[in-house]
Amino acid sequence: xxxxxxxxxxxxxxxxxxxxxxxxxxxxxxxxxxxxxxxxxxxxxxxxxxxxxxxxxxxxxxxxxxxxxxxxxxxxxxxxxxxxxxxxxxxxxxxxxxxxxxxxxxxxxxxxxxxxxxxxxxxxxxxxxxxxxxxxxxxxxxxxxxxxxxxxxxxxxxxxxxxxxxxxxxxxxxxxxxxxxxxxxxxxxxxxxxxxxxxxxxxxxxxxxxxxxxxxxxxxxxxxxxxxxxxxxxxxxxxxxxxxxxxxxxxxxxxxxxxxxxxxxxxxxxxxxxxxxxxxxxxxxxxxxxxxxxxxxxxxxxxxxxxx
Numbered sequence: 290x291x292x293x294x295x296x297x298x299x300x301x302x303x304x305x306x307x308x309x310x311x312x313x314x315x316x317x318x319x320x321x322x323x324x325x326x327x328x329x330x331x332x333x334x335x336x337x338x339x340x341x342x343x344x345x346x347x348x349x350x351x352x353x354x355x356x357x358x359x360x361x362x363x364x365x366x367x368x369x370x371x372x373x374x375x376x377x378x379x380x381x382x383x384x385x386x387x388x389x390x391x392x393x394x395x396x397x398x399x400x401x402x403x404x405x406x407x408x409x410x411x412x413x414x415x416x417x418x419x420x421x422x423x424x425x426x427x428x429x430x431x432x433x434x435x436x437x438x439x440x441x442x443x444x445x446x447x448x449x450x451x452x453x454x455x456x457x458x459x460x461x462x463x464x465x466x467x468x469x470x471x472x473x474x475x476x477x478x479x480x481x482x483x484x485x486x487x488x489x490x491x492x493x494x495x496x497x498x499x500x501x502x503x504x505x506x507x508x509x510x511x512x513x514x515x516x517x518x519x520x521x522x523x524x525x526x527x528x529x530x531x532x533x534x535x536x537x538x539x540x541x542x543x544x545x546x547x548x549x550x551x552x553x554x555x556x557x558x559x560x561x562x563x564x565x566x567x568x569x570x571x572x573x574x575x576x577x578x579x580x581x582x583x584x585x586x587x588x589x590x591x592x593x594x595x596x597x
Contacts, residue, residue, distance in 0.1 A: 293350045297361060298343050298381045305368065305375075306342045307560055307586040312364050313346035315533065316357060319491075321346050347385070358382060403442050404449040407476060423479045426504050427472060428497075440557045443582050443589035444473055444531050447555045451527060452480040461526035464488070464547060466518065466540075467558075471498030471511070473529045478510045486521060487513040524549035530556050534563040538570030545574050550596040557589040564588045 301309050306323060313321045322345040348357055358380060365377045401409050408422045455461055460483035465474040467489055474487035489495050495515050502508045518540060526549050530537055537544075537556050548554055554576060559567050564581060567590060571578075576592040 294385050295348045295350055295352065295354050296345055296383045296385045297348065297354075297358065298345045298383070299361065299365065300341060300343050300378050302375070303340055303342050305372075306344060308368070309365075310344050311533070311560060313344055313361070316360060317346040317348055319347050350384070354382070404446040407445055407449060409472070423476070425472060425475050425479065427470060427475075427501055428504065439584035439587040440531050440559075440589070441469075441472060443584055443587065444529050444555055444557045445476055447582060447589060447591055448473065448476055448527070448529060449480060451553050451555075452477070452482070455481075459526075462486075462523070462549075464521070464525040464528045466528060466530040466544070467532040468498050468513065469494050469531070471501045471513065473531065474498065474511045474513070475501060475505055475507055477527070477529075478507045479505075482527070484523075484525075485511045486516075486525070487511050488516050488518065488521070490515060490517075518543045518547065521547055523547075524552070526552045528552065528554050530554070531558045534559045534567050537567050541570050541574055545576070545594070548576075548594045550594055552594045554592040554594065555589060556592070557587070559588050559590065561586050561588050564590070 297313075299309055299313070310321045310323065324343040324345065346361075348354060361380045365380065369375045369377050402422075403409060406419075406421050406423050408419075408424045410424055410426050411428065452461070460481065462484035463474070463477040463482040463486070465471075465477065465485070465487040468474055468487035469489060471487055474485050477485050487495075487498055489498065492515055495513055498513050499508070502511050502513060525547055528544060528548050530540075530544060532540075537559070544554065556567060556571075561583065568578065571590075571592065576594050579591040579593055582589045582591070
C-alpha cells in the first residue's frame with residue numbers, strides 16, 4: 290500500500306549534522322536520512338564527509354506539518370543564535386511516497402565490514418566474504434540500522450567482543466531493544482546467542498526486521514515483536530539498547546529488571562555531549578560501568594550488572 294509522507298529537509302554544515310539529526314528524530318518519531326555524503330566505499334573508514342549535508346525527516350501527511358515546520362525553523366534559528374557566524378537556510382518541504390523513500394537510498398548502501406569478522410551485505414548485492422566472515426544480508430527498508438551509522442557499529446563491535454569473551458559452554462540470551470532493521474539481533478544469532486528477543490515500538494520496523502530474519506534464515510532463532518519492555522518475561526545475559534539518550538535514562542529501571550546478574554548492557558544512540566546524562570541516569574542502578582567507546586560524535590557505554 291502506497292502512503293504519502295511529507296519530507297522536511299535541512300541543509301547544515303557537517304559539524305552540526307548530528308545535533309540537527311537528533312532533533313529531527315525526536316520531533317518526527319522516525320529515523321532520518323543524511324545525504325550529500327560519498328558512501329560508495331567498502332570500508333567505513335574510506336567514507337569522505339562533505340562540508341555540507343542534508344538531513345531529511347519524514348512525517349505522515351496527516352500530521353500538522355506547518356506546526357512541525359515552525360518548530361524546526363525555531364530550532365535552526367536558536368542554533369544560529371548560539372553560534373556566531375553560522376548561517377542556516379530555512380527548511381524545505383516536499384511530498385514523497387513510501388516506495389520512493391524506501392528505495393532511493395539503496396544506490397549508496399554497499400557491503401561493509403564491522404568489527405573483526407562481521408560483514409553486512411545489502412540483500413541486492415553480491416557478497417565476497419573471507420573464510421571466517423559472518424555475513425549478514427540486510428534490507429533495512431524504512432527501519433534504522435544499516436550498520437553504517439556509528440551507533441549501530443559501536444553496538445556490533447561491542448557485541449562481538451562480549452560474545453567472544455563468553456565461557457565456551459555458555460550460550461547467552463540477548464535482548465535487542467529498539468531493533469530497527471534487526472541487524473543486532475541477527476548478529477547475536479550468528480555469533481552464537483541462544484534466546485534472542487528483538488523488540489521495537491514501531492510495527493513497521495518489526496515488519497522489516499522479520500523480513501531480514503527470513504532472508505538470513507534466522508526467523509526461528511529470534512522472537513521479534515512490538516512487546517513493551519515492561520511486558521517481557523525472564524532475564525537476559527546481554528541487553529543491547531540503541532535508542533535516544535533520554536529514553537535510555539527513562540527506561541533504566543525497566544532495563545535493569547530484565548538484565549541478569551553478571552549480564553552485560555550496551556547503551557548506544559548517545560551523542561558525546563549526552564554521555565554524562567546517561568551515566569548519571571544509570572549511576573543509581575545496580576551496574577558497574579566498564580567503558581565508553583567513541584566513533585565520531587557518538588558514544589556507546591558498556592556496563593555489567595552486579596550481583597546483590
